[in-house]
Amino acid sequence: MKPLAGQISRQAALIAYVLIVLLPFTVMFFATFKSMAGLFQDPFGIPKSFAPSNYIELFRKEDMLVYFKNSGVVTFASVCFILFFSSMVAYGITRMPGRKAALLFALFSLGMTIPSQTSIIPLYILMSKLGLTNSQFGLILVETAFIIPIGVFILTGFMKTIPQELIEAAQMDGANEWYIYQRIAMPISLPSVATLAIFALMIVWNNLLLPLLLLKSKSVKTLPLKLLEFKGEYLTNYPQLFAAVVVISIPMIIMYVFLQRYFIEGVTAGSVKG
Template sequence: MTDITSTSPAQSSSRPSTYKGEGLKNGAIQALLWLNAVIMLYPLFVMVMSSFKSNAEIFSSPLALPQGLNFANLEKVWSETNFLQYMGNSLLVTTASVALILVVSTMAAYAIARYEFRHSGLWLMFFLSGMTVPLKLAIIPLFLQLNALNLLNTYAGLILVYTAMGIPSAVFIMTGFLRALPKELEESARIDGANELVIMWQVMLPLARPAMVIVAIQNAVPIWNDFFFPLILITSDSLKTLPQGLTVFMGEFVTDWGVLFTGLTLAALPITLLYILLSRQFIAGLTQGAIK
């Protein structure tokens, strides 16, 4: 008996060409990814290398490796500025802002995603409308409002501004993720006698942890690196954040670039370590969102 499932010579000859085409496609994608990685990481590499150079060495060979490990710039950062105080201010503002964003946006998104009530879609559009207009365009009325509330030059005023900036996108991300969770989980928890608060905190939110990590990283990075709002809202040196505090090395006529690069390198370390620690959950949240 002959095998009727055997492929024809034309089909078998087309398979190597198909595999070759897929291999070329994957190779091109890998090459583009490597090129993108080099483009993104090379400026960071130059910044770190420049932190070990003097001004003269930076101007004479800006892209070359340093001649030696010179820690004079690091000593200037610690001795000539309130670097630890600036970093502490940034940690406080970033941590408090991200925590408020997560609490408010998670509760709002949970109500919109898991409960059916009138005008729930309008409430979602209300939050999403905050993504359409950049808050920086409203800096004058925002400044006047904070001045009327005596919140200028305070941690609270800066934290509230960052919280208002982050809530719209956080509600959008959390709502989409929470809607994708199966309703059978809630129903089984209610059958077991759990109330609504227990269902939210012990059943649903642990499953939404990847989305919460995405929200945290998405908001922590711009808040940590922000220079605009501290420049407008903070005037006391004791309340300055890192991006604002590092401007002491930028003079009107002379800039100590080596010390500035050292400060920028130290400022980038905490947020880089945060991403490394949460990268697995961050990628898991992205892939789960793509599948769902």
């Protein structure tokens, strides 16, 4: 009886947690089908109709496609750079002998302890002197630099579990380090790489501070900056703001659906392989 009661209590707690998490999203989603007057009259109620006027207006007047393109370019390029450089550094650390590997790993781990907010002034001065402000390429470089320490930390722990017998066998067959990295280390580390990819996607796609610091022109601004424009000095268009939040969240949901199998494997890999 006790195990059954414990299982029921855990399930009840899990259901309560899911409801608490879903409630704000449900209220926000319903609000996207309301007018401003309807939202203030009944903020928690079900809309009388589900006409997508706020979504249509969003793409008709607000140039959302331009912001989508900018965010897509910045996110895709940043994630590619993060995965490439993080995996190469992680593989190099696992192949280095003794204290050199520990020192290099500690150096990258130290990068995770420095909040981006504390470095915005020297960062802006540096990017300004390099002529990379108001530039998507400059933003991509900064996003990559801030997330690489986390990527090295995640991938190094996984690559250390790769059996040395595989690497030694490849070396005996004449394989060089690039071949081993490309054909052995990366395929085996795919779950961990997918975990890092989802993590980096969420950070870069939703990042507000760095684009706000570096981007000024509308032609290069990303989606988080667009959300700021819905807040006026005296009035905020909440239905369209919520509609924009829903639209911006869709790519992340789609990416997670496609990568969730690898994400779960990556999260549980340490306990399984240890």
